[in-house]
Amino acid sequence: MTDTSLARSIDPDTLAPDASDPIVADVMRDDVVFCLPSTPIDAIAKLLADNALAEIVVLLDRRPVGYVQQEDILDRLVAGDVVMFGSDFAMRPPATDVQARDVLRQPALLVDEYQRASEVISLMAHHQRRLAVVMHEDETPVGMFTPREAAARAAVMLATQERVHA
Amino acid sequence: MPELEAVADVLGAECDPDDTLADVLETLRVQYPVPLLVTRTDEILGTVGLETVIPAFGHLEETRVGDVMRAVPRMDLGERVEKGAAAMRSEGSDALVVTALDGGIFSRRSQPAGMVSSAQILAAIGKNVVDKAPMKILRGHRDLGFNVPITPCQRNCPIRQDIATYIDYVSQGRYVDSWSVIHETNPFPSILGRLCNHPCETDCKRGWDAGEEPVTIKSIKRFSTDFAFKQGLWIDYKIATAKGKRVAVVGGGPAGLTAALDLRVQGYDVVVYEREAKVGGLLSTSIPPFRFDHRQLQWEIDMILATGIEVRTNSNVGSGDDDIKVKDLLDEYDAVFLSIGMMKGRILPIPGSDLPQVIDAMSFLREVSYDQIPDHFPMSGRVVVVGGGAVATDACQTSIKLGAREVWMVAIEPEDRLPAFGNELHEAKEIGLKIHSGVIVKEILSDQYGNVSAVAFAPLHDLQFDELSGKLIFSSVKEDEAAERWVVGADYVIFASGQIMERPDETVPVTQRGLVAADRGGHSSVPKLFCGGDCVQGPSFIVDACGWGHRVARAIREFLGEDMEAAGNRTYQTVIERTDDHRQSEAFSRTEPGILAAARRYDMAEVEQPWSDREAIVQSIRCFQCDSVHHYDESVCILCGACDDVCPEKAIDVVVFGEDRERSSGGENLVCKTAVGDPEGGGVEGEIYINYDRCTNCRICEDHCPVNCITFERVRFIDDTMRVTERPGLRVELPLAVAHA
Numbered sequence: 001m002t003d004t005s006l007a008r009s010i011d012p013d014t015l016a017p018d019a020s021d022p023i024v025a026d027v028m029r030d031d032v033v034f035c036l037p038s039t040p041i042d043a044i045a046k047l048l049a050d051n052a053l054a055e056i057v058v059l060l061d062r063r064p065v066g067y068v069q070q071e072d073i074l075d076r077l078v079a080g081d082v083v084m085f086g087s088d089f090a091m092r093p094p095a096t097d098v099q100a101r102d103v104l105r106q107p108a109l110l111v112d113e114y115q116r117a118s119e120v121i122s123l124m125a126h127h128q129r130r131l132a133v134v135m136h137e138d139e140t141p142v143g144m145f146t147p148r149e150a151a152a153r154a155a156v157m158l159a160t161q162e163r164v165h166a
Numbered sequence: 167m168p169e170l171e172a173v174a175d176v177l178g179a180e181c182d183p184d185d186t187l188a189d190v191l192e193t194l195r196v197q198y199p200v201p202l203l204v205t206r207t208d209e210i211l212g213t214v215g216l217e218t219v220i221p222a223f224g225h226l227e228e229t230r231v232g233d234v235m236r237a238v239p240r241m242d243l244g245e246r247v248e249k250g251a252a253a254m255r256s257e258g259s260d261a262l263v264v265t266a267l268d269g270g271i272f273s274r275r276s277q278p279a280g281m282v283s284s285a286q287i288l289a290a291i292g293k294n295v296v297d298k299a300p301m302k303i304l305r306g307h308r309d310l311g312f313n314v315p316i317t318p319c320q321r322n323c324p325i326r327q328d329i330a331t332y333i334d335y336v337s338q339g340r341y342v343d344s345w346s347v348i349h350e351t352n353p354f355p356s357i358l359g360r361l362c363n364h365p366c367e368t369d370c371k372r373g374w375d376a377g378e379e380p381v382t383i384k385s386i387k388r389f390s391t392d393f394a395f396k397q398g399l400w401i402d403y404k405i406a407t408a409k410g411k412r413v414a415v416v417g418g419g420p421a422g423l424t425a426a427l428d429l430r431v432q433g434y435d436v437v438v439y440e441r442e443a444k445v446g447g448l449l450s451t452s453i454p455p456f457r458f459d460h461r462q463l464q465w466e467i468d469m470i471l472a473t474g475i476e477v478r479t480n481s482n483v484g485s486g487d488d489d490i491k492v493k494d495l496l497d498e499y500d501a502v503f504l505s506i507g508m509m510k511g512r513i514l515p516i517p518g519s520d521l522p523q524v525i526d527a528m529s530f531l532r533e534v535s536y537d538q539i540p541d542h543f544p545m546s547g548r549v550v551v552v553g554g555g556a557v558a559t560d561a562c563q564t565s566i567k568l569g570a571r572e573v574w575m576v577a578i579e580p581e582d583r584l585p586a587f588g589n590e591l592h593e594a595k596e597i598g599l600k601i602h603s604g605v606i607v608k609e610i611l612s613d614q615y616g617n618v619s620a621v622a623f624a625p626l627h628d629l630q631f632d633e634l635s636g637k638l639i640f641s642s643v644k645e646d647e648a649a650e651r652w653v654v655g656a657d658y659v660i661f662a663s664g665q666i667m668e669r670p671d672e673t674v675p676v677t678q679r680g681l682v683a684a685d686r687g688g689h690s691s692v693p694k695l696f697c698g699g700d701c702v703q704g705p706s707f708i709v710d711a712c713g714w715g716h717r718v719a720r721a722i723r724e725f726l727g728e729d730m731e732a733a734g735n736r737t738y739q740t741v742i743e744r745t746d747d748h749r750q751s752e753a754f755s756r757t758e759p760g761i762l763a764a765a766r767r768y769d770m771a772e773v774e775q776p777w778s779d780r781e782a783i784v785q786s787i788r789c790f791q792c793d794s795v796h797h798y799d800e801s802v803c804i805l806c807g808a809c810d811d812v813c814p815e816k817a818i819d820v821v822v823f824g825e826d827r828e829r830s831s832g833g834e835n836l837v838c839k840t841a842v843g844d845p846e847g848g849g850v851e852g853e854i855y856i857n858y859d860r861c862t863n864c865r866i867c868e869d870h871c872p873v874n875c876i877t878f879e880r881v882r883f884i885d886d887t888m889r890v891t892e893r894p895g896l897r898v899e900l901p902l903a904v905a906h907a
Contacts (some may be wrong), residue, residue: 036834046292049285052199054217060834070284071255073291078252082291084168118223125221147216152197154219154226158188 024120025113027153028143029133033058037101041073042082044100048073053146055131058100059110062142064133070097072103110135113142121150170250171243172265173290174280178684179204181214183232187222190214190231194691196725199285201260204235210278213238213261213679218355240265243279243424247767251287271500279678298392305399317792319366319383324713329366331791333386333743336783337786339779342399346890349401352387352469353427354420354460354713356395357449359388360774363707371862373792381755388759389782398896403473403478404887408434411726414439414499416483416670419447420708421506421699423470425722430473431887432723437499438475439490441482443536445471447507451532452557454564455770463896464517464866467588485671492673496694501722502676504682504690505714508665518610519661523618527553527561527662534564544657545569550621552576553662554584561660565592567770574654576602576623583631585825589758593773596764604629605652606643610659610703620781621656624647630726666886667701680706685817689717690726745794745863745878751787790862793880797856798838802875807851809867809876818867822852833857 033051035044035058047056048070055069076082081098109129111120113136120132124145134143180203181190194202194216201213212235222229239253243264250262266279319329326348335344348355362384367373370380388526392865413429415422419442426436444450449463461493471477483506484491511526513519523542524718534883549565551558554577565573575594577584582592595601605623613619627649675683675691681702698714702704760775767773777785809892810820817831818838823845833855845850868876 034620042291043197044292045288049289049292052200052285054284070288073288074251076286077248077760078249078255084247084291085295092749117457121220122224124648125223130217130220147219148195148198150223151191151198151216151219153192154223155195158191 017076019042021116021118023114024111024145025143026132027117027149028113028145029149032057032059032133032141032144034141035068035100036103037065038043038059038097039100039154041068041076041098041100044068045070045073047080052148053131053144055129056143057106057131057132057133057144059141063139064110064135066104066106067131068103069105069130070102070106090093108133110141111145114139115146117149117153120145121153124150168247168248168290169243170241170245170262170281170282172262173247173847174243174282175200175286176677176686176691177263177278177281178203181231182745183205183211183230185231185233186227187214187234191219191226194219194753195229200281200283200685201282203238203263204231206513207542210238211606212236213259213283215260216533221401235246236260238263240276240278242276243267243492243538245866247282247287248291250282254284263776265497285515287728291522292776298546304602316367319369319792322365322369324709324715327351327366327387328793328882329383330789330791331880332390333381333383333611333786333789334388334389334880336782336792337789339783341390341393342397342890344386345394345399346401346888348387348390349888351716353424354449354463354466354708354712355387355391356456356466357420358709359384359391359782360368360458360707360710361453362387365709371397372788377416378806382756383783384759385759385777385781386786389777391462392776394890396898398893398898400891400893401469401783401894402889402891403427403431404889405431405473407735408435408724409433409728411435411500412437412498413722414495414502416448416495416502417505417507417701418442418445419505419507419699420449420711421507422447422714423467423716425503425505425698425711425719426475426558426715427473428716429468429720429722430475432719434723436475436888438477438496439481439483440477440479442532443479445477445479446782448509451535452509452533452560454531454560454567456563456567456767456773457560458774459772467897483670484668489670492670492695494671496692499694500726501694501696503688503718503722504670504695504697505701506668506670506710507700508666508667508705510665511557511661512664513661514607514663516607517608518612518618518664521610521612521616521618521659523657524659524661525559526608527551527660528563528665530660531557531564534568539568543568544793544801546571547657548572548574549660550576550653550654550656551660551662552621553664554579554586554603554660555585556590558660558662559586559590559594561591562599563597565658566597566599567596567768570658572600574600574602574656576621576654577609578626578643579604579629580604583636583638585637593761593767597767601614602652602654606645608651610656613654615679618656618659620653620660623652623654625652665700665705686717687721688720690715694725696725709713743880743882745791745809745880748780754784754788756788757781757785776785791878791880792861793860794863794864794880795858796837796861796867796878797855797879798840799875799877800840802873803838803840803842803854804848805854806839807870808872812865812866812870814864815862817857817862820852821855822850824850825876829855831855831857833860845853 055067058066059066076098109132111132113134132145133141136142180194183204198216201215214231232555236259236555237257238259239257239262239323241250243266255261259892261283263278265276267274268277286401317330332347334346366383367380370555372378373380388849412435413440415426420439426438428438511528513526530540550568551562562573562575566622589785605625611620611621625646627646630639677683682697683703684690684697686699690697696718698718700710761773805822807820810818819830821830835856837856838854845851
């Protein structure tokens, strides 16, 4: 046995690939924060802020039809389409007429829940996205993968490397 | 449109352009979604955000911050937010640095004073939005196959109480179950059942209809809690395996105790430092006993502390010689939660404010809470309370109950705009309070012996109020120079003109407003130091403090390495239960608990009276049960459309493929997808959608379904960390309830 094959034989990636690169369902955020095509963009701003997101998926009958990103809302603010104070009562008219459908981008980045986390991160980098919607086999969204989850993965990897070096 | 100053936060953590992303990863994670400042020799070069991890994933150690940072524009903090957003968009940045003038006339320079990130602008845009339809969040795998609407009341509650469920349990006579559900997220239901500002009721669907009023949610909570207290019930918490980590909580108020309980249940060792001789914060030292039964507060505190939380009373954390230092706590513990509130009252610096008979309302109420009459308090004398808020009302009523002959509340705002709760003002006026408004205090006059003799006020004119919040715009306060001063005789003056946060020492970062600088998760710029509650937010409501406690406990657990995504908040089990039909509720209108007759309100007896069983049940069945959802048995449904036709709220759409039927409900919740017969051979296929914002759970669809395929169900995730037990020794007698039906 050569040194190289010995190294390979004790390489954790070779011995247990699942552990070093889990499926996205194991590391995703277990919520799907979403809006509808009819959601006013001030409500979307709240959803983004409350959930520390830069992009949000737009669902229609639980099926992803696109996404909205924070820059689109800022652009509308600059254009004067958004009023900074929204409604605090149920019956008061919305503070903006602009809805998700007016700023919708397509397509949303959908990934299968069994895809590897590293694949999902590559896809996000390739498409320059900050949100991957994790889909169950019945076409229902079951989770989200965002920079927060990617950073958590990165932290785990760095810690593992440190242990190996030590 | 607010100015940048209103949304700016303190300048966050910094890094060097030569740092690698691996070096700054942990700081980026803590600060997310706010980006990290990139600086060199005190010059701000740009920002770097967590999203840079994605393209650099796998080579973080080789990626220099300087290569991936984004530009950061500068702008004066007086500029409008939209202008700031425009600058950020044109430079492709994720944040901007706000600047303020600093220095003398000749040395004046524009210096960085804070930062505004995209996330902060988004939060400001969405600040007052309480939208109905889109705020539902699918709970990942747990939601598969169900529609679980988050009810409007729950969405509006800072501690996300499962309101519809505990109200339903009261309507069924399941009072103990109701109390147990309340305790899942609320450690102080006896207080919040009486003194909550109830944002849930603002959004109650019953109140959406013209001529209807919201359900009396707050008082139903009080009813369940009174019942449990009377029966001597107790909650034993299941404590998770010890984590081997220690957390110090500074301040035993509602925020501190809520966080302490959450952390203790999860297996952390928690020590609470309280400077008073008793825990409870403002609940026990600032709210007088006529507002709520202090025995119930003690009972709730005892349940929290019985989990094994160590309490060190008379332990002040500050900068004095005998004080415990924040730095020592940071050295000793794995995390420190600072929830010190705003416990110091403010006395306005006017002539005469240093006289011995002048006191601030917080000190006044604190002394009374220890069953002492404050020094110089004039029994049978005249008291003037300066201020018009809730604390002022409490100080006024307490003065009357202590025996003052004449009590004046004097405030800037006109009487119909006073910040105090209307019912409390009404109560106080019934027992003799006099109100004078539209004036500002100018001077406290003294007699020849140096004792307070009178207070002089200057009349004001043209006060302006914020249209949305209704609050006074302080810049509009102008004295009416031509008008004569109003002078009222007084022997004692109480200032209820705001509270101050007492900064323990220089370790604790503060904002320009004199509050502790931390984000909504309680993260401060000091490692291991978390801050929350009034000391960060400014004076707010008790339920907000409990919300802070939950959030910060979660942030601390995350910080101490818990995998929150895997752990969730607590361990849950799922149950599905049928819910009842409350159609008869149309016959009842909203009622509030009664109050003691004015003649019996001159002592410290609790003013608000308990409800009878009947009253509580009648009010409970007014709830629409917005958490109940239609369950269609897809094997039985024949897509006849009867439910759609009879729905009085037009909340249902039955869609038969191939038929031209209009979808008018606006609903996007798919509740049924079925086929009747073989669609290829003459059968039909279709779907049913519900708009839960319209549905009032009237159950008319259920009645008219010819094949009985509709039922109403609730899906609940039950918290299994609590066990209700009975302790006969704790049983107490409460005043007899009076039915007010």
